[in-house]
Structures are given as C-alpha cells and as structure tokens.
Amino acid sequence: MSLAPTPSQTVGPFYGYALPFAKGGDIAPTGHPDTVTVHGYVYDGAGLPIPDAIVEVWQPAPDGSRTGAPGSLRRDPVKGEIIGRDGVAFTGFGRIATDADGHYVIRTLPPGGAPYLSLIVFARGLLHHLYTRAYLPELTDPTADPLLASLSPERRDTLLATPDTGSAPGVLRFDIRLQYDGVHEETVFLAFD
C-alpha cells in the first residue's frame, strides 16, 4: 500500500507567532560543560542573509539514544507560556527562527553514534523544506562517512561545521546557502526516498 502524499507548501512570512519558541535552540542543559555551539547565517542566491527562515535540528542524545524526549515546548499550564526544557530530559530537537540578520544559534551536546546534526530549513519563498547536515569536526572522518566520501571536496565542505576562529572553544560556524551566489558554493541538500 502506498498512499499519495499531501503536498508541501511554503511556511510563508507569518509563522513567527506560531512556530518559534523561547530557548528553541538551547538543547543542552544550561551551563553544561560539554556544550557545543553551532551558529551561522542562512543566505539567498544574492548572498544576502534571510531574516525569515526557520532552522530545525534533530540529533541523537549523547548516549546514542534516538528516541528523543517530550518537553521541547514545555508549557506553563496556567498561562500557556513556553517555559523551556526541564534541563533533565535531552529532547534532541530544536527550532530557531533566524534573526533580522539571518543568524541562528544552536547550543547542544555532541550526538552519540553519529557525527552530525540533522537540519531542516524552512523559509518564505521555499515551497518545500530542505534537509542538510552539520558535521561536527571532532566527530567526523570525511573519508569514512559514506555521504561525505561521495561528494567532491567543494561540495563536501558545505556540510562541515568549522571552528569559529576568534570565538571560545566549542563554538562552530555553519552557514547555509540556499543557492550559489556567484562566489560561495551552494550547500548540499539531501533527499530521503
């Protein structure tokens, strides 16, 4: 049996009061010593930052568990406000709306059993979301990973988060380019069939 899927449509410009939630990118418990910060900009084909994109992230827990945990959007049952993760359960899920400068920040713990964070990008103008991966340099052997090994070096590099020179240790840069802008390579986006 194979049912015909419901088509995708763009997230549009007005999701801002519906989808983003407070501390959406803070997957690691506050102050955890193993915290890795992955941040970057989402750019369009003119090389301009996209201020109305959303990045979602999904990853295994540090112990390798892939079941996730509820509580990413934990709510105050009195006022209904999002009060954030409880700092005990590792939900493995984050959601960040880019800011006015097209910037997003994820603070998380290194995934167990996989060298990458799985990312989805949504934006006004994007009719169907895009999948990509941010590979963490300390966990990644580019010649051993089947996806990375299958790509040309220029394309492969778009999937590698890089140490952010000048920042504290544990801060990584990962820019997402939806389209070649004449200078910078387009990010590799993935399909799962």
Add this chain to the structure above:
Amino acid sequence: MTTPLTQGDISAEIADEREAYAKRVADGAPVENHPSRGYAPYRSSVLRHPKQPLVAVNGDPEAVELTGPAFGVTDITAFDHDLTRQHHGEPLGERIKVTGRILDREGRAVRGQLIEIWQANASGRYAHQRDDHPAPLDPNFTGVGRTLTGTDGEYEFVTIKPGAYPWRNHVNAWRPAHIHFSLFGTAFTQRLVTQMYFPGDPLFAYDPILQSVTDESARARLVAAYDHDLSTPEWSLGYRWDIVLDGPAATWIEEGR
C-alpha cells in the same frame, strides 16, 4: 523601471508550467506530488531554491533522519486546539471545526505527534507585526493552535474560517483562505509544512502558491472537504482534511511511540 507584474502575466506563467508538467508526464516522467522549489510564478522562490540536485541518502539504515523528535502532554495545554477560547471574548467570524487523520505512506496512523497551525483572522489579517494589510485585528483571536494526534492519528481544531488577503507577488494578488499546518511523523524524513484550503474558493486559479503543485490530483489533496455530519447544530460548520506524510517512516522504533 520594470512594468508591474499583472495577474495576467502570472496566470500565463501558471498555464505554461502546467502545460510543461502535462508534457513531462505524457513523456513518461513521474507524477510530482510536491511543488518544484524553483516554481517561478511564486517570485519569492527565485533566489531561495537550490539549483544543484538534492543528494539522495538512500539505504543508510543508520541515518539519523529515520528517527525523529517526540512530543507529549507537557508540550500542549488544554485549550491549544481551540482557537476560539484563547482570549476573554469570542473571535469574530464563521466558527468551524477542522478534523482528520494523519497517516504515513503505508496507511499507518501517526500517533501522538505534534500538529501546529496558524492562520489569519476572519478579515484576512495575521496577528503579526509585519502584516500591514489594512484589515482589522481581532483582540479575541491570535490564530495559533497545537494538538497531539490520537491513537488513530486523528486530530481536531476549533477555529474561525480565515479570510482571503492581499500580498505583493504581483498587482492585485490575493491568497485564497487557508490554514497553515506543521506536522511531524515518526521520522524527521516525514516532516511536513503545508496549507489547507477551503472547497470552492474562487481564488484557487489565481494563486501561484497553490498552483505550484502542478499535478491536479495532488493539488486537490490540499483542499478540505465540507462534511455536514461534522457540523454542530446552531454552533459550527465542519471540515475534514486527512493528511498523508511523505518520506520513509521510522523502521526500527515500535509503532505508536
């Protein structure tokens, strides 16, 4: 100074895209269930779609994307599914119930997963700072809902019917009334963000976002059905909209996690 784009220009492009798709299918190309990301009649897509082909990650049973996030009772409050009860007063507009089931491609119910919706109010205005459409805001309507799917994949929202609204894709561009939906399956590969439309809307043919789904039967799957049995006497009208998530489902996690 370029000439402003008219509806006639955009409608001609929509017709060309549909004709090109019909020819592709006639020549043996597969049915396209999703919009092409480069669909040009929706002008915002021009600089925001990749031009390189997607890289297929098939046959890797270890891919993280074959699993996905979990949501639960802590993520939802009691009135999240009823958009008419989130303020002190009643919102203006035509009260409706929208219900249906979430299934995967194999027809299995997607249980206990998060659905989020957002929409304009009855006059076609979003409660968003950047929406400058000069239609009234409704102090009793925000237009945001959340729920978890039940054991048969079912969901239900109570809301008001959103209004059509203008946008600036071209001169005199109007979006048909729609509700935005965000859905999760058991795997990240099944993620879906889409829009639900209302049957018989005269704006369908003019809208490049709906028409970006060039396959007619696929496009029809974005339109809810009016269901008189779901209408509540002297209270609300009922619509049914079932959703099928594309993409491989989780294979090694027990069903109904």
